[in-house]
Ligand SMILES: O=C(O)CCC(=O)N[C@@H](CCC(=O)O)C(=O)O
């Protein structure tokens with residue numbers, strides 16, 4: 001497993017390599033996608049124009065596009081009702097956030113074991129295999145700041161390369177499902193009015209404890225209204241604390257939302273733990289509902305009521321500007337802790353941050369980010385009309 005910080009081009013394994021062939025065959029039999037992903041962390045070379053790494057399961061075509069990137073498409077003859085959704089389920093954008101990777105593993109292995117019949121095209125992603133292998137959030141750059149082309153602004157490293165590749169896979173996937181697909185073979189929509197709805201759930205876990213264990217960031221929607229049905233879907237998944245994003249960003253969920261009008265969320269499912277130490281029963285509602293979405297099973301949702309949620313409006317970021325940045329929030333303080341008005345939270349070269357609003361609360365405080373990056377997200381409670 002090559003692993004160096006000065007990577008200028010990834011070291012790709014040839015798919016005719018004996019080790020790869022063996023590992024791929026084992027994956028087809030056992031569905032252990034984490035193992036395959038970790039063995040070939042930087043990716044592999046495809047031969048020829050067509051994707052040769054595919055096989056059929058239960059009427060679906062399974063295509064391995066890259067390390068940690070698996071496309072599953074229902075074959076049109078295998079489903080009476082036509083596909084109307086394109087679904088991206090991503091995990092491991094931060095390599096040490098293992099619970100989401102294990103959720104994706106579970107869904108994939110259930111599909112391969114024919115426990116989940118696939119009705120809607122689904123793209124599964126384990127985002128940063130190099131960081132997974134070193135049990136770190138990232139190797140060189142925070143991958144979840146590099147989407148929407150921001151990868152073009154940084155020096156060569158694995159995350160720069162990977163962000164560009166992931167953007168391409170997701171773009172190709174949503175484009176293939178779109179009504180305006182360029183040909184009958186690339187247009188995934190076969191339903192009568194040819195409408196396909198896009199979804200992207202980017203699963204994460206948080207560095208510190210949170211007053212509300214599970215929560216989601218709903219990417220900034222510009223003039224579009226917040227979708228209440230999506231909020232109730234999140235609640236059905238066990239996530240009833242929602243932060244409404246305040247502006248464009250370089251996150252993966254914002255990319256799918258802004259570029260492909262996907263219903264998209266960054267979902268935080270609890271605290272970061274090493275592989276094998278997650279209580280998977282804690283994510284059952286999320287796994288079951290994602291599985292139901294993929295199968296096309298009916299999902300019964302409550303109608304939206306503010307009382308069922310903890311909703312927060314993002315006031316803005318505290319950005320670390322210089323090496324002088326000081327944060328007065330201890331490591332033991334939980335996300336969503338609120339502070340009285342006029343509390344000093346940070347100082348930096350020529351600047352300080354004091355709370356200004358009742359109920360002002362902190363999310364993701366992290367003094368170790370690079371200069372120019374978000375060190376804290378400031379939120380206040382809100383309701384939807
Ligand atoms: O716990 C933390 O400090 C970070 C957890 C995490 O990775 N959160 C995402 C949120 C993305 C967003 O703001 O939409 C991130 O920081 O990338």
Ligand SMILES: [Zn+2]
Pocket residue numbers: 093094097204205
């Ligand atoms: Zn994360």
